Amino acid sequence: MALLYRAEVRPTKLELLAAWLPGRAWFQGQADVALERVAAYRFDDPAGRVGIETLLVRAGAGPIHQVPLTYRDAPLDGAQRWLVGTMEHSVLGRRWVYDACGDPVYGAALASAVLTGTGQSEEYFEVDGRREVRAPSMAISADDPRLVTVPPVGSIDKVEDGDPTRIVCESVELTVLRRLDAHTGLSGSRLTGSWEGQHSALPLAYVSLR
Template sequence: MAVIHRTSVEPSKLELLGSWLPARPWYRGAGEPQLVTSGGFRLDDPEGAVGMEFIVVTDTSGAEATAYLVPLTYRGAPLDGAEHALVGTMEHGVLGRRWAYDGCHDPVLVAQLLALVEGRVQAQDQNISDAPDREVTSSYTGEGPAAPVPPLPATPATDDQEGTTLPLPHGALLHLCRVLQPAGNGNPLPPQGAAGHIAGSWQGLDGARARGLFATLRTGTPNPG
């Protein structure tokens, strides 16, 4: 169970993301982001060593506000072979130096994200220890695991203008939606043809709650649904 510490973090997560986001292929802005936190959730590491947080940030710098989903892992030491995925380092008031990574390149987060799709774990509240986040829901229509469960091999995640694709063993693909779109208007929940999905909610700038797709799972064989 992840313990949420009420303490200082320097630099802040928004400061780290403000420097990192503009270089992402899926970033829609044209300049320096102006970010606000709009929601998110956490997952627990079964070994208790890696912090995992899915942050929804809204960029207000453009003509239209854009909400992004950013999974981060927090580690007490560098992750071997993941230098390209380092978002930055921060000083945590309780835990000391932490290395923050794009979680799509961290095998611990990939394994737990797959477990969330399949309903084997529960999303946790972003700000309260030992409290499930009931707004995060998932579905899975497959029989048995979609891919071998931990340990997973190193995942060669790839980014494009729409999001991040995480290849899994046996031809399965886990796709993370980086640019969030409210459900409806051509964005169905659950998505057509997917073997599994994760959906969640975030806060709009007008104060209303939006809900949409966070991730989809497509298996190596056609899914009749």
């Protein structure tokens, strides 16, 4: 479960992404327009230390981009290449925001969601000692979850940062679609998603055991 805070964040997530996204080779859209948040989903970090959120965003009339992010309370060693930026959270303090494709915690969470069907985490606020659940902005589903547990994912061996982005870990290979348009010839167990205005589920990611 993901505990959310009614907090002020500077810069906002969309402001961070507006500065970072146009520099990606797989970005398509207008670089000088405000980003639109289309939907989002979260995974749980079993250790409870890293926030894991995937945003679907669009720039102007461009395609929808899928951007997995991790939020950390300290820099991730050896991951400067994947740093999107930092933001100040009025409750949690400074947060280091990473392109999650370079963060092994995200790799393990995505593998678990696809191979075991754990799905997205429930989001909630604490209000006067009560839990107030926030309805998800999209639905995600794994096509054929078949494992009870996933072998330890371990560190990331290699990332091919394109569309799709290929992440090779110790026990799994992950494929994350960056632009949610037509992709063919991809193999592995599949994660799909749908949201308001997109009623037929689209592929989001694929996972294969190594």
